[in-house]
Amino acid sequence: MDKVKLKELKCSNALAALARKAIFCDFVNPEEVAKKGEPAFARPAHAQYSEGAMLSALSHLGGQPHLPEGFVWPEAEYGYKEKGMRPLVFMAQYDLRELSRYDLEGLLPDHGLMVIFGCGEAFGFDGEHSRIYVFDDVYSLKVTQRPADPPCEKVLETDRMEIPLHRIVVRAGWQVPHEWSSMFDTEEGDDCDADWGMSREQLEQINDSYEELFAELAGTDGYEELEDDTTQFLGWGEFIQGDYTANRQCRLLYTQSSFCDENLKKWQLCIGDAGAIYYFIDEDDLKAGRFDQVRSYMDCY
Template sequence: MTSWRDRLSALAHEHLPAELADAWAGLFRPGIRLVSDGSGPRVGRLGGAPVLPADVAWPEWPGRGPLDFLASVDCAALPRESLSIPLPAAGTLLFFSFDGFRRGADDDPLLDDVEGTRVVFVPAGVPVAERAVPRGPVAYPAVDLYAEVVATAPEREHHLLDQTETANGESLADAAEEVEIPGDYVGSDVFGELVAQAKGRGREHQIGGFAAPVQGAVENEIAAEVLGSYQDPRLAEEAARWVLLAQIDTDDKADMIWGDAGMLYWMIRADDLEAGRFDRARCTLQCG
């Protein structure tokens, strides 16, 4: 059976110098891709109505109204042997966001206020019921999601490209500057293109693994928001504290469009994830 990393490793050794390919392959992590046409177990759903305990209020953005319900993920159904992050063995993760584009807002709230998104965790065994959508949001069409394990890797300005050395003593970022692959991809862009080729083109809803950035490293973006500046000398240190919890891609089936066909990323500090503090996750948007 072909492992999740085999195709990406083969592409890396085909297109990159051996020292660079070996060092980069050592950083690969599995990600759980969530697809609507998979043959694996059903692990969640985009859209529809959430199931919530009676004592849990529908998340709201103070002053703006109820958030939109985006997705649910059943932790017990995920292939745990391929999880790169320590999620609970059971329970449900629910993802909410204020979809300013869909509601005709003048701005994109994801860019300026952490109150515009929320992650709710419902432990296993807690009584729940389907919750009617309140006034304001309009339910997205429901789309079932199935698990597919894919290889992920750091790309496009990720701090690990600067911090990891090849056998020749160069950082991955410096070594990649001398590389070009078909399609005129050069520098750190070669890593992103090889990851895209390994996973195939398609919607990139995902749990765990490395984020698939539309622009620069998502970890850097979150760190800059926390610190207040990309120029803060602590940026790389702060970025290293954050891991990908989930990403939700633009998806026509669910009527989800993030900016210019972009992606939503929920990042969380590793210590908060270990402690189950999902309310501390932060979301950001990247688009073309």
């Protein structure tokens, strides 16, 4: 399928030079889909942006994943007082054949199903609590239920292990680093990574004039400012308490943010205190499809 078109940035200041193309996601209750009809409709009114397209029903947040026969569901250590291994939470899955239309950097596979696991709303998982798999033969996959929890410490009511199913609406857009990005930590003694493609002096200039540069960028055609805490692929990300991007080689693969269904007036996914899970991968591993090298961080307010 042909790639979607994205307006080119008309602003050429130092901050705009760092802009990356990202895929932004929103989630829609299946009941709303039934009311509006297939295959696509306008994004929810609470979103600050528009012109999204709905992916097929194979792509969805929550519910049950499509997995190969004999797949071993990933686990991580869980517990508050006593520790034990517990199946991870299925977060979302994406039909890459459709999603790749919006991948304007060409970094994601152009076929297969990407299945994402994480800690969900559970604080009780320790260590590395996220996994990403890509399965090439989509037609051989089967809907698979999460295994029963082992008889170790009882799951707290706040540690919900299943997420309600929602359909996914996506669009492509530009994104620049947040003004609190670690790449702008250029004070003497700070670890300023020089491989961002800019000198220390250039990064200092952006840091000192960020608001003015961003206002200039946001006021031009081609750039649309998005709401904070957006679920997304690629781009720079909207981090909460810290920027986990280590250097230019480290790429933000996926951000799973909390979200509230405005129609139901209810949180459908609340990670910590309305937080997010960030999935990172080195660019070389991303290009080679080594998704077993993904690492993750959970953060919240």
